[in-house]
Amino acid sequence: MRFEMPPATDRTEGGAAAAGAGRPPMTAVFRCDADPAIGAGHVFRCLSLATRLAALGWCCTFAVGAQTQATVPALARAGFAVVPLPPDEDAELRALTATPADLLVLDHYGRDARFESACRSAFGRILVIEDAPRPHDCDLLLDATPGRTPADYAGLVPAQAGLLCGPAFAALRPDFLARRPVALARRPGRIDRVLVSIGGSDAGGASALAAEAVRRALPDAHLDIVAGGAAPGLPGIRRAVAAVGGTLHVDTDAMADLMAAADLAIGAPGSSSWERCTLGLPALLFTVAANQRANAAALAAAGAADNLGPPAAWSVERLAARIAVLAGDPHRLRAMGRAAAALTDGNGALRIAMALAGRATAANGAVTLRPAMAEDADTILDWQREPDARRFARNAAVPTEAEHAAWMAGRLAAADRVTAIVELAGQPAGLLRLDPHGQGLEVSILIAVAAQGRGVGRAALALARRLAPGRDLWAEVLPGNDRSRALFRAAGYRHADGNWLVAEVPR
Structure with a gap:
């Protein structure tokens, strides 16, 4: 975990410093998007941070594109105000800056330093959530990639920007933190239950591939398959579940329970990686997007997961053999769980809130x-x-x-x-x-x-x-x-x- 605190400023160190004599609740706007191609990870990690900030008294609003609400039904259920944005970037900028707020949280690969600079007039501070170093005009930057350090952003962000680096800062929902002790205590070193959750898009039919391979390797294991309701591959996943058995969960709110109960996950190295790590869940990882490669390599290097690469490189038979080998090695299963749990403790959202407190x-x-x-x-x-x-x-x-x-x-x-x-x-x-x-x-x-x-x-x-x-x-x-x-x-x-x-x- 690496944390470089920004220097003192009037906004971060003045304001509400004196209890009872300060300002009304702070306001935050979250700009993130989801669709079947990019998945839902940006929205879920923003929801996790917003949930923690709201519990501390912040007033949080989500500003998203039209497709995001359809892709992530959980956003409507979360109880936050949601403002739809126009598809044109210039019109979006005008809508976003029409109502000033204390904080803009920007988690969007399609927005950059130019966009952030244009938001300066409306927002007191800007927090960027990023996965790969590129230029940003922000006050705080969060990159949860294992091994990431502030030096990776040297010259890419303002000199006074605070840098929150490493998976300890990954923002997770509070139910993962609550289930951590029991999940870590029950890791048995055997595989009785497998969770397949490749991501919102299910690129390349990886869920169906994984489900069939699990059934061949572990015919008696309980199989849970998670899919997004907007995933193009959902019909194929339904057919696979009908063929091999198991339980299909569509747009589920019970991921913490499913991960805590599982003994092995087959997933993607996106933001759900830190949910698995918090609960000490060993994983086999398919990389389904180029931006996931760094996470996959780092998780494998830490001993927390096996990096399988793209799903197209695997047949059902080959993947079943890989699962069977891992199932026969209880020592390695337990070691993977311990390595995963050491990467993050589920308190990343609170660490971010404390960084905002200055x-x-x-x-x-x-x-x-x-x-x-x-x-x-x-x-x-x-x-x-x-x-x-x-x-x-x-x-x-x-x-x-x-x-x-x-x-x-x-x-x-x-x-x-x-x-x-x-x-x-x-x-x-x-x-x-x-x-x-x-x-x-x-x-x-x-x-x-x-x-x-x-x-x-x-x-x-x-x-x-x-x-x-x-x-x-x-x-x-x-x-x-x-x-x-x-x-x-x-x-x-x-x-x-x-x-x-x-x-x-x-x-």
């Missing part, structure tokens, strides 16, 4: 947020053991190692909560948590003793406000905790009721 200033350096990870468990427990760390906690007892491990596992799988490490100059300095509280979020903060007295706590609360710009923030401060009460009041919180203080979003 940084705040404290003594001795910049303060930033990042999602807590399993490897932070010992450090967090050490902070809990520091003198007076739990004196004013609801439960003053220091947790045992077993209690802390169970708490940590629950936090990491909780898609409706934020568990963030507060970093000072790139080093862990504390813990910030956001939990559901009525119509808002409850804020809890713990700053390590070594980082106290430097303004880290106040900076972290400023970042919490920017991270969740449209949610009321609540804090319970127990009697006698005068230092904490002063911290929250300095950050703009006011007394609400009993021990509670609140930072409300302006209505």
